[in-house]
Amino acid sequence: MxxxxxxxxxxxxxxxxxxxxxxxxxxxxxxxxxxxxxxxxxxxxxxxxxxxxxxxxxxxxxxxxxxxxxxxxxxxxxxxxxxxxxxxxxxxxxxxxxxxxxxxxxxxxxxxxxxxxxxxxxxxxxxxRTNPLYQKLRELVHNGELGEIKRTNWIITNWYRSQSYYDSGGWRATWAGEGGGVLLNQDPHQLDLWQWTSGLMPKRVRAFCGFGKFHDIEVEDDVTAYVEYENGATGVFVTSTGDAPGTNRYEISGDRGKLVVEDGKLTFWRLTQSERQFNKEYKGGFGEPECWKIDVPIHGEATxxxxxxxxxxxxxxxxxxxxxxGEEGIKGLEISNAMHLSAWTDDWVELPINEDLFYSKLQERIKTSTYQKKTVANKTLNVQGTH
Structure with a gap:
């Protein structure tokens, strides 16, 4: 057309x-x-x-x-x-x-x-995903420059929100109106980028959420989660709307070094040989592989x-x-659902998650929510824009 x-x-x-x-x-x-x-x-x-x-x-x-x-x-x-x-x-x-x-x-x-x-x-x-910084990070991981991933860590706490922000709309930060807090409002982009750049989805999650820890709200405003991947790698995701000043640092560690995104820059600490190979062959006791610090050039603008x-x-x-x-939207959402479910049950959650259990636990919270929304009861669609 x-x-x-x-x-x-x-x-x-x-x-x-x-x-x-x-x-x-x-x-x-x-x-x-x-x-x-x-x-x-x-x-x-x-x-x-x-x-x-x-x-x-x-x-x-x-x-x-x-x-x-x-x-x-x-x-x-x-x-x-x-x-x-x-x-x-x-x-x-x-x-x-x-x-x-x-x-x-x-x-x-x-x-x-x-x-x-x-x-x-x-x-x-x-x-x-239009940001060339994350596109380059993904490229380096997916083309094997980093080797097999050992660890992922993302501290994303520069989401500070005041109580007046939450008070600006009755639907905000409620189970019935919004369905979650920092994980569902502020972090969907990071949860998406976490799995999109690394190419890994967790196999199980253990999360600890503070519900109304820093604000007078129903939902989570502080989260620390630990994940395990199929290849044995581990990951940590920390997020909050109560830290000032906050931090935004994403690190992926692999067999050939580590990649770090912070302050709008991508840095590659690149090993000249595989760490596993060095570990197997080196006979000098104390020592580690030679490492080059590379400031990776980023070209283009995020559209x-x-x-x-x-x-x-x-x-x-x-x-x-x-x-x-559109079908990839479920990946980051499943991670956040797993974090919520882990905190609600105070236990590990395996992926793929038990969707019926998550839904029932969510409904329990909706029933006692301060904001009742017709959509949740499947009566009518709310077509008012988000503010």
Whole structure:
């Protein structure tokens, strides 16, 4: 097709951002033709900011029946991502879902199955995959420069949030409204990059979560998790919204050295020979393999959300390979589900997780949540944008 006509469901902070760059013609081959939100103030903003050529709808049924669209971006609260994506695909439309893929893997798996049968282009907004820093890290790992991975560590605590942030919306940081805390709101990108760059999914997880440890909230705001991989490697993931100042350091250690991402730089401490080979052959007692410190040059810029949207549009028009295939959204989500389940049961959790057990434990927390949401009870879809 010459141009892809795009509609957006949910025009809060993220949805309105997508709407602006699409309406400004910043994505080649794409035209914004419609938006949908249940909030009258957001719809008024759309009419004033986007112009008369963009249709506005206050309910999803009318949007799907009357909007002039080929494809949809879903930018609503987390629980509604899978059902709205499924509805979009069943209407014969392409879909791009904001992160996270959903709240629990059981209905994300259903979304993936519908997408596979649909033949439509299904993407997820993993905009950090456009960052050349992480692309280079992934390249070095996957082409064998690092050798077999021994350990992964990510400390990502520069998510500081004040109590006033959480108080700004009744749905924030509640089991019924958001489905989780730092793992589901702030960390989906890091959980995705963790497995995408390393090429490893944990085989089991042991996590410790602080629920409302630093804030007056229901959900987790502090997490320390230990994971084990099939090849014997281990990993640690530490995250919080209560540390100031915070840290963002990602390290992968392998048989041929270690790679570190910190302060916007990628450093490779490269061994001149395999550590396992050195360990086997060296006879000098104290000693270690020779190591070179290499500041890895990074070329290009992270194109972020526009880059993912452009890639998705190119896939619709030309069959371009997706940088963020929608079906991969379940991977990082399964890791976060495993962390939650481990903390709730105070035990190890094997992957793939027991999806029915996770869902039942989540429902227990939703029932006592301070924010009751119709979507959770499977009554109606909430198409209000996330803010």
């Amino acid at each position: 010459e141009n892809v006509k795009i509609g957006i469901i949910g025009i809060g902070n993220m949805g309105s951002s997508h709407a602006v760059y699409l309406n400004n013609g910043e994505v080649n081959g794409a035209i914004l033709t419609a938006v949908c939100d249940t909030n009258p103030e957001r719809l008024q903003w759309a009419k004033e900011a986007l112009g008369e050529n963009v249709q506005t709808f206050d309910n999803v049924e009318a949007f799907f029946e009357f909007a002039n669209i080929d494809a949809v971006i879903v930018a609503t609260p987390h629980y509604d991502h899978p059902p709205l994506a499924i509805k979009t695909l069943e209407k014969g439309l392409h879909v791009l879902v904001e992160k996270p893929a959903g709240v629990y893997t059981k209905n994300v798996r259903e979304m993936n199955e519908v997408a596979k049968k649909s033949g439509k282009v299904f993407g997820i907004m993993f905009n950090q 972020q959300h526009k880059g993912i949207t452009q890639n998705w549009v190119n896939s619709i028009r030309f069959g371009t390979e997706l940088l963020g295939p």
